[in-house]
Amino acid sequence: MFQFKPSLLTLAMIAAGASVQGYAAEEVKTDVEPQAQEQSIEVIQVTGIRRSLQESQSLKMSSSSIVEAISAEDIGKLPDVSIAESLARLPGVAAQRLDGRANVISIRGLGPDFTTATLNGREQASVNDNRGVEFDQYPSELLNRVVVYKTPDASVMAQAIGGTVDMQTISPLTYGEQTIAVSLRGEMNDLGALNSGSTDKGYRGSISYVDQFADETIGIAIGYARMQSPNQEERWQAWGYPELDYDAANPKVLGGAKPFVRSSELERDGVMAVFEYQPNDSFKSVVDVYYTKFKDDQRLRGIEIPGQWGAGWGNTGITALETEDGLVTKGTINDAAVIVRNDVNIRDAKSLSIGWNNKFTINDNWSVEADIALSKAERTDLGMESYSGTGRGNGNGATDTLGFEYNGQGGYDFTHNLDYADPNLIKLGGAFSWGNPIGPDSQDGFINKPEIDDELKSLRLAAEYVFDDGAVRSIQFGLNRTDRDKSKRDNGYYLTLKDYPNMMTVPDKYLLDPTSLAFFGMGDMLSYDSLAFYNDGNYIETNADSVDLSRATNSWDVYEEVTTAFVKVNLETELWDLPITGNVGLQAVHTDQSSDGTIATVDSGTVIKTPITAGDTYTEWLPSINLGFEVAEGQMVRVAAARTLTRARMDKMNANVNFSYNANPTDGVNWSGGAGNPYLKPWLARQYDISYENYFSDQGYFALAVFYKDLENYVYDQQSAFNFGELFPDQPGNPIGLVTQPQNGQGGYVQGIEASLSLDFGIFADTLDGFGTILSGTYNDSEVKETADSEATTLPGLSEKTFNATVYYENSGFDARISSRYRSDFLGEVTKISLQRENVNIKAETVVDAQIGYDFSESGIDALYGLSVLLQVNNLTNEPFTSYFGDDKREVRDFQNYGRNYMLGVNYKF
Template identity: 80%
Template sequence: MLLFKPSLLTLALVAAGASMHGYAAEETKTTASADENIEVISVTGIRRSLQESQSLKMSSSSIVEAISAEDIGKLPDVSIAESLARLPGVSAQRLDGRANVISIRGLGPDFTTATLNGREQASVNDNRGVEFDQYPSELLNRVVVYKTPDASVMAQAIGGTVDMQTISPLTHGQQAIAVSLRGEMNDLGSLNSGSSDKGYRGSISYIDQFADDTIGIALGYARMMSPNQEERWQAWGYPNLDYVDTNPKVLGGAKPFVRSSELERDGVLAVFEYAPNDAFRSVVDVYYTKFSDDQRLRGIEIPAQWGTNGGVTATTTTDGLVTAGTIKGAEVVVRNDVNKRDADSLSIGWNNKYHINDNWSVTADLALSKADRTDIGMESYTGTGRGTGIGAVDNLGFASNGDGGYIFTPNLNYADPNLIKLGDPLGWGSPLGANTQDGFINKPQVEDELTSLRLSAEYLFDEGAVKSVEFGVNRTDRDKTKLDKGYYLTLKGYDGSANYLESVPSQYLLSPTSLAFFGMGDVLSYDSLAFYNDGNYTETDVANVDLSRATNSWAVYEEVTTAYVKANLESEMFGLPVTGNVGLQAVMTDQNSDGTVATVENGKVIITPRNAGDSYTEWLPSMNLGFEVADKQVVRLAAARTLTRARMDKMNSNVNFSYNANPNDGVNWTGGAGNPELRPWLARQYDISYENYFSDQGYFSVAVFYKDLENFVFDQQALFNFGAIFPNQPGNPIGTVTQPLNGQGGYVQGVEASLSLDFGQFADVLSGFGTILSGSYNDSEVKETPDSDPTALPGLSEKTFNATVYYENEGFEARISSRYRSDFLGEVTKISLQRENVNIKAETVVDAQIGYDFSKSGIDALYGLSVQFQVNNLTNEPFISYTGDDQRFVRDYQNYGRNFMLGANYKF
């Protein structure tokens, strides 16, 4: 018995689009085989995507959201994250102008697991969260977001599971070749010398079947060279101007700059499918991406109230904030920085399924996922003198520009190579003597490898309320390491004199960079990375003198064995048809970490290796039930205990400490540490939803959820037994360290609603018009201890809203989409490429596209050709973070401009 009675169109869409990979296929296989003689119905473009997504939502036993490709190699948006951010209860955070990571139901990227064809993916960042811009959208067939888990889902998470799915060539059922090419341009222009504001995207896909449709292949290649430009205002902070009686807040310092980057990505997909008979099917899929991001940043650092030569004289103060004044004796640093990232991701899976007889089937799935990342973050400094009080200074006028930044009025020419020279203008470090940090370079490397083996069996009952029982075991081994190296840079020509500066050699000089967007005019520009690569700096390893750097490298290992059993139900309850599942997982984890114990003796860092870890078992029951309360109307109930594993960068066994032989309080040891014994976040979650599918392309749904967080991870002070590391040290071996610990929990709750509407069902004149609307409201309370104040939950926006209006008819299609996200606590990059949480201001991002499919034109020579024009960030929405609760205290203001794309797709 099916929960719904699908129309021929719904059956056709599910059958045509069903993937044979991962747990999503299991939800649709019964529907796909329901009718062997389904009428072929041609549905293309936006409506095909919407109808297939709706079919997946209808046929799933869990509460899910889905995105399906409009055609081969053609997901609705230019990136997976952009598409995901349009789903109910899902929001994205932008990085360098593009959607990068997502939050589900108010829970940030740390609480979301990403899978490819049902298999958990390694990640290039320091944690587990997948950066979705690593995955070319052109090579994916659909993405399904599972908001409620079941026992057969190995990669569960408290927020949700995002499963990216590739195409099944045998299910596709016909030969196809698709080619696409798009040009891209950013309307800010080329902000840095040598950069480009133009790029391109291209892809080719090939699908075919052989040997009487027993062998299928799908091959795909996608390449992207995407320009990105940015005008950025950054503030050091806002101290009090204490010489004024009212103590207004004032700018502590500023770091405005322009950034130009070229994002280069190559992706390859290969799927081989073999089904010699109805009993056996074997699928091998390979997904590889190579990702390179080259960023050039040029700008200026301006000490204001936190400067050394007198600070700020205020001329205008508005509501407790100095909005205009003069920075007296400003010593300005001109920066020429570089950020480069090279990352590779590889995913290989081999799935085999054998039907022993009408009742029994067995499955074996073997997978490997690897990710490697190498970063270069280089800073190069120039100014008028080495150290403070040496060179020429400036009296800089400033005034608020109303957007959170300031307009400056300089008196010096910061593009003059005879005035602005290489050195250490503000005395930021002394690796080889006073004021000898002429630059700095970070070179972190991350390697992540994840292997898994899953063995399962399913028994189908001939009758009864239990339709089938599935059981099995999954073993996952994961090794993740980070080598975090950083070096002070000192000019090789430095002769030890207090006022030594060096002119930038002419071969490295570039055209000056304009900082007119905040009034500073032109600044000196040069190829700092080429200058470094040519051996012009002496490097000093910061780990030799800095405790925090010495304990930034780590290795974490996990062995996770999950045994599970799940019963699939199909019956009646309270007189209503009901389907769903109940199940249980036993998750056994063994984790450990290699790290370093470090302290400083006589100005040198002394290190001792350390390995530590823990093992534990958690039991995770789950239930999903769907009641058909009326024709094509269902009420879903779900309950589960879920876990999300702790951040891997928090699970390191590093310890840095200081030893005091004669303490006043009896504690000899104090320091900071990671926690290799950190347990996962755990939650009990409850969901109820109502879904009304009133047409093949129309539905309304509303859902309410509550997540009871059993614990949460906080940095806390704890006792630590240093005697286990240094058994012969005199004194009390019990010291104190600040480390991440599982503390008090809390809750996350919310409501979300969505509506998909085809206006053509109301009147013929509206045929082709439609809209998709969704919104959510989230609330949370999380405490470190029962008596502490609630803390903000990273990634939680109280309100989100998405709206899309589209038109599609006779080959012509147009769409405009808007997504709103209220204020939230997000994670950004700080000094030395480390991560920190900051308050991010609400934003509304608007995208638009228009296109035409010549297959509807009646011109045979153009059949299969379609053209498309897209604009991303149509309203040029900035990305703004701020300090504290007052949004006037802008920490970071980023203006990305608009990206325009014009291209064509051709399908043979």
């Protein structure tokens, strides 16, 4: 029987280091005699970029699903500095940046909420508020490869509508030799240290050890990676752009702004350990552990400037000087008061993943497998705002005349008259009447301390029966149980100076050198160590959930118990002399979900809280089929169809309810409220895929894929009527109120086309040996409706167009590459006030990275064998990250300038 066969070089790459665990495992067969294979493998020497490309290609070729793959060039050497950046170069995959680094991804136009991440085939808990994994938590040095599954099969327990990203550690027994690899890189940001006490320099290093013992029956792999990475940012933020009511033209104008500079230091420690035991061909046991500790310490200093929305309290109005196409591009803010802010954001996060897999072959036909795993994630944030100004409350203190002018790219440049770095002018205290926690104008700051805990336990039992002959190669079946508990505690406190109502001069011991805000024209500003001032007990704290109704229902617990029974039939046959491989399968997924929450309302100015628990159970049936047709040598046509699900966001599945009563409403509605929905069903889709893959060399292929996802439903916020009279029969007025909560609504579709090309120019001429390119492009289209009669809405995470291009050279020890990734405008999720999340319009961007290096192993100098050096530049063209309001991209919401990061490093393997 014929079968789609990787070449001997492909098999050599797999034998040299492939470790595909969990559901990622794919059996690779060949009709070539084992002795011939062994002889071929012994003479193949492939390293660096081409090793990575060839192994990734072999994984794509041998998979029964439509996949993309990234493989390490060597131990501890993935092609990019982070997993997320590597993923963003794959066809159909796009990354969203956070603080200058790739953080979360979208697959085929579907955002992080529609993507599942696994480690060695096991679903991962997340430090995110929801399910989306933040990939910058995972050190790339400790991973061997990453496989993106775009089509599922019945043995994939953690499938999702967008796709599944499986990160894989090394298999020490498969690797087959003792190795120690060490790397060290210095890092520098070219914006310099923008805040006093910050640094623009850092480092990252790793060490890995792989070995085998007891006649190759025991294998171990241990790795440690540490990163201390600087990040600097010049950032413009706007409140919005209301209309300026000054003449018939009624243009829009700046509502307010909060520009600042941010300096951060990211520390990350990661540990990986794999223990393999295989005493014979019948039994194999693997234990793997992966742990990361992540701390991001950010200092943010800037001046918040009320604009049109501050008229009457922050200023006496705006005089427009120039207007262009309906937007005030130059003007003056009269009698302006501002607030000088010294803020701090600190995120501490920990992730732990432990798995134990056992496989036992009973005989030539039967094998069984048991897998048990635990994944835990914890996150604690500290988001502190510290206010200072010229006087307490609205209308007090010295004011300024501020000129502003649109700079054509990222907001407005200002002119000013006051010295905002003068500690005798700028004093601690609330410059505006923003809150009254203990008295009038008593909000002198705010501190958020949210906590996230996520724990996911799983057990999988499976068996496989292999047939001796026939079209059915084997049948797999089994049961998987996953229990997940996730909680959020949204703690927040108003800060009031102990000397309230007096303003306070910053004590000398907290004063720092002034911070320059020259990037938008405001000169220097007063800078102080606000966190040290807070830690020394200089503020009175008032719990926000005692006075803020919405804050009282921001904390929640969500529980899920998911039982999945599956069966998969693996096929290998011929039709009209056309070799066919693939699988047909079915999953039955039973879910028991519940949430602990709070019912909150206000009584006489005090928030009254009552606990509540609610939930639901349901079962979904998920059929799937994947077929591959070898239409010619090295050419494959794949077709796939499946019904898939993605569970709803956990922050929307909470049981919280808040409501309030208005005795004198203007619209006749006395009652209003908001709620989560513990009865939410998952997003469901029927998806169809077809791809053509042409593998014309061991390091060259062309692929074209078309997909269509029919979304059966979509989760959206809906206002619905509720009879509050049943709860409060004695309350006067209209008993029917409006409650806003997420609901399962109308669906829609996502469709697209992908093309990718990997090409080694050496196939054209010997003089081009070592040159190559990797190109890919994707076009996506979608339409989602809340109801049948509503207008189509934008799907979060969807970029209509994405393009990736890498050009490389590798020969005689030298290697160089330059990579570019583009994604068009999209709706992305970002952090807003009080560390809550919201969707905003994000502008198209092109990010360029470059690398050059030399491997001394090919220098002929024995003493330098195993040593290599490299220079990397991230964000080579200094591409900003920009979000905007509405459809006018001049209405910049957020403009972030990160600068370039340079890294110089060495690697040594022995």
